[in-house]
Structures are given as C-alpha cells and as structure tokens.
Amino acid sequence: DIQMTQSPSPLSASVGDRVTITCRASQSISNYLNWYQQKPGKAPKLLIYAASSLQSGVPSRFSGSGSGTDFTLTISSLQPEDFATYYCQHSYSTPYTFGQGTKLDIK
Amino acid sequence: QVQLVQSGAEMKKPGASVRVSCMASGYTFTDYYIHWVRQAPGQGLEWMGWINPNSGGTKYAQKILGRVTMTRDTSINTAYMDLSRLRSDDTAVYFCARFYSSGWSLDYWGQGTLVTVSP
Numbered sequence: 001d002i003q004m005t006q007s008p009s010p011l012s013a014s015v016g017d018r019v020t021i022t023c024r025a026s027q028s029i030s031n032y033l034n035w036y037q038q039k040p041g042k043a044p045k046l047l048i049y050a051a052s053s054l055q056s057g058v059p060s061r062f063s064g065s066g067s068g069t070d071f072t073l074t075i076s077s078l079q080p081e082d083f084a085t086y087y088c089q090h091s092y093s094t095p096y097t098f099g100q101g102t103k104l105d106i107k
Numbered sequence: 108q109v110q111l112v113q114s115g116a117e118m119k120k121p122g123a124s125v126r127v128s129c130m131a132s133g134y135t136f137t138d139y140y141i142h143w144v145r146q147a148p149g150q151g152l153e154w155m156g157w158i159n160p161n162s163g164g165t166k167y168a169q170k171i172l173g174r175v176t177m178t179r180d181t182s183i184n185t186a187y188m189d190l191s192r193l194r195s196d197d198t199a200v201y202f203c204a205r206f207y208s209s210g211w212s213l214d215y216w217g218q219g220t221l222v223t224v225s226p
Binding site for chain 2: 001032034036038043044045046049050053055087089091094095096097098099100101
C-alpha cells in the first residue's frame with residue numbers, strides 16, 4: 001500500500017498569512033493527488049484534484065503543485081473560514097489512502 | 108444539484124451487523140462509482156472501498172475484507188455498505204462519496220452516518 005505523510009501537523013497561522021502544507025507519497029503516484037478540507041462535524045470538501053486543478057467553486061487563494069512523490073497545498077492569504085483540517089489522498093491505485101491530516105489553527 | 112443523503116445514526120453491540128445507505132440525486136447514478144470512507148472519533152480518514160453502481164463490481168480495503176459488503180439498488184439510486192462482526196474500533200462516522208473519474212477524486216460527499224459499537 002502507498003503511504004501518505006503530511007507535514008506539518010499541526011500548523012498555527014494568522015489571518016493573511018501564506019501557508020504551505022506538504023504531502024509525501026511512499027512511491028511515485030504521478031499526479032494522482034487530491035486535497036480536501038474538513039471542518040468539525042462536516043464531510044470533507046474537495047479543494048484540489050490531480051495535484052493542481054482547482055475544484056469548481058473553490059477560492060483561487062488555494063493552489064496545489066507537485067508530481068511523483070512530493071506535493072504541496074498553498075493558501076495564499078488565510079481567511080478566517082480556512083481554519084480547518086486538510087487531508088491529502090492519492091488515487092493512483094487501491095487502497096486510496098489519505099494522509100494523517102494537518103490541523104490548521106489560529107496562532 | 109448533486110446530493111448524497113445517508114441514513115441515520117446507528118448504535119450496535121459487538122458482533123452485530125450494520126447497514127448504511129446512501130441515496131444519490133441530481134446526476135445519473137450509474138455513471139459514477141461510489142466510495143466509502145470512515146473516520147473514527149478524533150482520527151483521520153480511512154478509505155474503505157468502492158462500488159460500481161452500473162455493474163455492481165466492488166473493491167474493498169484489505170483491513171475490512173470479509174466483513175464488508177457494498178451493494179446498490181439502481182431502481183432507487185441507492186448504495187449500501189454492510190459491515191458485519193462489528194467491533195468497538197468500528198465506531199466511526201461513515202461517509203459515502205461520488206468518484207469523479209475525470210479528476211480521480213471524491214467530488215461530492217454524503218453528510219456522514221455515525222455508527223457506535225458498544226456493549
């Protein structure tokens with residue numbers, strides 16, 4: 001199985017900050033990498049698919065990059081509603097494992 | 108609009124079985140795989156498997172193989188996840204999600220169903 005490792009965890013930041021979350025796969029997954037945001041008591045929400053494609057309706061301050069084994073999610077200017085937990089997930093081969101999550105909280 | 112609506116919370120005893128349903132609307136049910144993901148209290152997301160609503164074909168995570176069955180009823184646009192021989196560590200919120208094949212991602216999610224396993 002492919003293991004996904006996120007860093008940092010947790011992450012403290014302030015409104016207006018630029019933040020980057022990293023996700024590393026245990027083997028190459030090409031660009032089969034997705035990012036989700038989850039708020040307490042809610043279902044995850046798709047932000048980025050195929051490593052760098054912005055899901056419809058997601059603000060442009062979110063961006064993704066990477067290929068192979070190393071990927072990043074960047075939020076260019078944190079807004080209050082962005083404080084949440086972020087998960088990466090690969091879809092290269094089953095099982096489609098998730099990273100352990102990065103909780104982004106207010107500094 | 109696309110919606111996935113799941114059944115309500117369940118409380119079960121160890122050794123019992125549970126069925127969670129996921130009713131789809133707003134799109135052609137048989138055109139998109141349905142995946143199931145669970146989340147234990149305070150923990151991360153765990154992928155469980157998928158079902159192809161068109162063919163009924165399935166793929167399960169090794170960890171729950173032999174205890175999980177995913178089925179569908181195309182007449183009512185509903186997918187089901189059955190989990191048997193429940194243990195306390197099966198206590199979790201169970202989510203269904205639609206698999207967007209063009210993006211190889213889970214683009215719409217159900218609201219989640221809490222399954223509690225307790226004596």
